[in-house]
Amino acid sequence: MMMLLFLVILSTTFLGGSAANQPQSKSTATNRFGTVVFPVTGNVYPGGYYHVTLNIGHPPKPYFLDIDTGSDLTWLQCDAPCTKCTPAPHTLYKPRKNLVTCKDPMCAAFHSPAKPQCQTPMSNVTTRLAFGCGYNQELPDSIRPPYTDGILGLGNGKSSIVSQLHDLGLIQNVVGHCLSGKGGGFLFFGDDLIPSSGIVWTPMIHNSVEKHHSSGPAELLYGGQAIATLSTVKKDLNRKQLKDANEDRSLPVCWKGTKPFKSIHDVKNYFKTIVLNFMNAKNIQLQLPPEAYLVVTDNGTVCLGILNGGDIGLGNFNIIGDISLQDKMVIYDNEKQQIGWFPANCDRLPKS
Structure with missing residues (x-):
């Protein structure tokens, strides 16, 4: 895959305000005093993937991003221009002249065969979050890509969206999800939803090369x-x-x-x-x-x-998939380097 690394603007739902003042809808994230909650759409079978909707750009436009806790890089298919893109639900994202500079630490944070090209700086914006722009994808015939606009990388590396928001002082470095056995569920960034008891915790094994969350042997x-x-x-x-x-x-x-x-x-x-x-x-x-x-x-x-x-x-490594994590709240606490879970009702968004 060919990739460019851009700085883009996400919806200001990351920047504060009470959830009571935010509209509740399938396409809108709600901010909960330091924790951002996203409705999740999808299922284990036959869809085989879950996605959230993020509003990206200026003016903001909705994009569907496939949830992936096993990778760092968040990216969209882009008209950069696009050489080869897979079918997607929305018009390709059109980047402006806002590439990350080669000297930016974010550019050096990527360790992937799809090495990003980093060139010119962007103008000042309120929130600087780095996204990849995919414009030339080669996939084996046996792989059917999800019908989304890109990938939401939730790994524990410096380039993940969760790490970037933490570095901006907006959330604790915690991400979690609650996937319903009936389909759907919710995803959250931050630690406000974590109860004080009743969670089973196991240490997270840190791997400096692979950025996925691992519980060890x-x-x-x-x-x-x-x-x-x-x-x-x-x-x-x-x-x-x-x-x-x-x-x-x-x-x-x-x-x-x-x-x-x-x-x-x-x-x-x-x-x-x-x-x-x-x-x-x-x-x-x-x-x-x-x-x-x-x-x-x-x-x-x-x-x-x-x-x-x-x-x-x-x-x-063996992969514990979403089928094994349904009807549980699963928490990846990068602050304390631990993974936790407990049975939960994932059919409804948490109350404000």
């Missing part, structure tokens, strides 16, 4: 027994008349029964609870019942919702 238990490979699960399922299936291209590990499954209730009794036993925290576990790691597809197959990091270039 965890022992995987299936039915109370430690397992190291997927073959153990497959062997157990084969005894229960479930066979490997490859009808769904987007989910690599799937099974089928003697007849198509209609819902997770048809199949969850075949599977056992998965427990992640975190090695860096004493007695801290994440319980994942079958409905928290399985997806029933339109083809009537059941697929595993946990990805092997080695298949997507992350080595020994």
Whole structure:
């Protein structure tokens, strides 16, 4: 991907004011005295992604950004001009002469194969937030990009939007989300929504190269027994008349029964609870019942919702996806270097 790095203006909902004075709508973020709350749209399946709406530019215009806690860079598809862009819901963002200078620390903060080009300074604005401008994307035929205008990078590096807002003194360096099992939910920046008790916390492992949030090593238990490979699960399922299936291209590990499954209730009794036993925290576990790691597809197959990091270039890392985080408030506290979660009602925005 070819990328330019620009300074852009975001909607002034970041800059203060009571949520009671802000309109409540699907396309408007609300400011909660140091915490910004965004309505989230999307689902695990069949959409496969969640997005928020940000008002960007001057005058501000809405753009849909795919939520990604595994990357730092926030970027839009741009008419810079665009060489090759994917279909998007809004007109391409048209940058002005506001590229980040090569001497700016923000330019040096990026560690990515898509190295940004940083050239001329921009004129003075109230809030300086750096975004990438993508204008030449090359994607494999097997990847279907989300129908959004770009990516909202929520990693823990210096170039993420959360870090930039923290450096401006607007929020604590905390980001969290609450994804509903019915679809939708909300995303927040800042720490006002964090309760004083009832949260399970595990230390965050800092990696200076990769900017994703990591809880470190965890022992995987299936039915109370430690397992190291997927073959153990497959062997157990084969005894229960479930066979490997490859009808769904987007989910690599799937099974089928003697007849198509209609819902997770048809199949969850075949599977056992998965427990992640975190090695860096004493007695801290994440319980994942079958409905928290399985997806029933339109083809009537059941697929595993946990990805092997080695298949997507992350080595020994495994990815806990949004299916496992539904109906929980998940908090990435970069101030205290810890990740927390607790059961929550994600169907409604927090009250002002």
